[in-house]
Each structure stands twice: as structure tokens, then as C-alpha cells.
Amino acid sequence: MFSKATEYALRATIFIAKNSSLSKKLGIEEISVAINSPQYFTAKILQILTKKELIKSTPGPNGGFFLLNESKQLPIRTIIDAMGESTTLDKCVLGLKECSEKSPCPMHAQYKNIKRELQELFDSKTIEMLAAEVKSVKSLRY
Amino acid sequence: MFSKATEYALRATIFIAKNSSLSKKLGIEEISVAINSPQYFTAKILQILTKKELIKSTPGPNGGFFLLNESKQLPIRTIIDAMGESTTLDKCVLGLKECSEKSPCPMHAQYKNIKRELQELFDSKTIEMLAAEVKSVKSLRY
DNA sequence: ATAATAAAGGATACATTTGTCCTTAATTAT
């Protein structure tokens, strides 16, 4: 469905939401170990999310990444968007540029319902909700 | 959702199903123009499908690609499978290798329903059904 | 048989994605 980069972005964000606070920031090594992702690559991804202010970071001792409470209320769609993968949720399954009610591809009638459900899912679930779903340490790791 | 290769594979197969017969085979140029795909790349893809005998081909004058009637009855999932993209339909949204009822990712409960619908869609729709859905020449082209 | 035609196959080029490393900049503890 999504690229590796987006998968890592989602896992990292949920992990940070669950395990960090202003007084307990998380380093990139800790994060990448926790979500089982390549460290340097994950660092790049967090840079993207930080620049868009979806997550926060501070350098230096006791620095690291964390989430503001307001950010935790954001729908997870925001992350997907920030990673430039929103099109995955609304483009034509067959890859047509113009696929609509007016000019539908042969799968349009059926697939549009699934697209709607996908969008609804990612629009309604917040980062916090998903963080709350994390049961074990493995829930983001394997 | 799917790779370009798989999108072309699906469009090409549906187009061939609709427009060819044993006595009217379709050349690669005609096909790639009809579905608006890069000709040589599409040729490679049809080679894959031909080798798996999902579509048929003959070289030489009046040669080209066509579909046996029995192949038209195959679920479109067969094409996805042949292109090595079946995992797209059943893997974890967050990219976890092990994501199940027993050890779920934070999105599992919700996403599994969508996965089921996706699978059901691609398992139930046959190539022929989709060919019948093609209304205009643009239905596979833009 | 021969020439023409069309797919098959191999080699290669280009683009994008994924992943790593090293230096710089910012922050903090001392």
C-alpha cells in the first residue's frame, strides 16, 4: 500500500506519541530500534515530519523527538499527506489520470467504495488513538 | 496501490479480453496505444503474462496477443498474482512482518476489514466482467 | 523456399526509492 518511508513515518510517529513527553524525548537510535527501521533513513523521515511541525525535536543532551498534545489529535492522514502519499488513497486502481463517475475505469464502481473506507479510516483515526492501541513492545516492531 | 507494471498488466489484459479473438489478435503497438502505456515496457509485461499462460501469443503475420475464453473467466487477482503483487493485498499497513489477531499492529483491527474487501473484489471480478464494464475507448486510456 | 511480420529475449539506460556516512549546527550540562 504505502512506501517504506511512509510505513516508517507512521510507526515512528505512533511510537513517539506513546512513549515521549516534553520531559522525556526520544533519540533517533531508540526510535529506530523500537520500530525496527534503518536508523539513518528514519532520521531523514523524521526531518520531514519535523519541518512540517507534526513532530517536534530539540538537539543537544536530553534532546530528541517528541509530540505536542495538539499533534496527537491529528488524523493519521496528516502523516500520509506529509509523506506525499495521499494520492495512494484516491487515485484510480488502474492508474488512469481521469477516472470518475463521468468517465469511469472498469473497476471504478466497486473500487470507489473501498477508497472511501480507506480515506475514512485514515481521516478518523488520530495519532493518539493508534498510540492507545499499542499493546506490546512488538506492536510496532515485527 | 499497485506498481505501474501491474496497472499496465491489468489494463492490457482487459483490453485484450475485450477486443481480441483467435481470429483477431492484437499487436503490441495497438495495445500500448489503446491503454496509453510505454510500448516496450508493456511488451515485457505481456511476456510475463504469456509465459504464465494467462494470455496467449503468436508471432508472425496476423500474429499478436489474445485471450482464451477460459482465461477470461479467471479472477483479476490472477494477474495481480502473476505480477508478484499479491502481498499488496494482504500485508500489514504499517509494514510489520508479523501482524495478526494474536500480535496486531495498531491499525490491524480496522484495516483487516478493508483488506478483506480488497481481496474479495479482486477474487470475485473476472477479466471478462471487467471487459464488459469497458464503455468507451477512453475507459482504459486516460 | 523466401521474405515479411510479430513476439521473445538480452542488454542497457534512466529514475526513483531506500539506505548510509560524514560534517555542521543547535542545545545543554558542567
Add this chain to the structure above:
DNA sequence: ATAATTAAGGACAAATGTATCCTTTATTAT
């Protein structure tokens, strides 16, 4: 102030996906 720490940023490497071209092989029409 200084040293230690941690993210940011730039450069690069590797892997994969996309696309093109050229030669070979199979088939058919003549």
C-alpha cells in the same frame, strides 16, 4: 566558556522500478 550530545543537512551508494533498443526466434503469406 567548554565539552558533550543530539538533530539537521549534504553527499553519496545500493537496490529496485521504469523504460528503450537491438537481435533472435517463431510463424505466416507469397
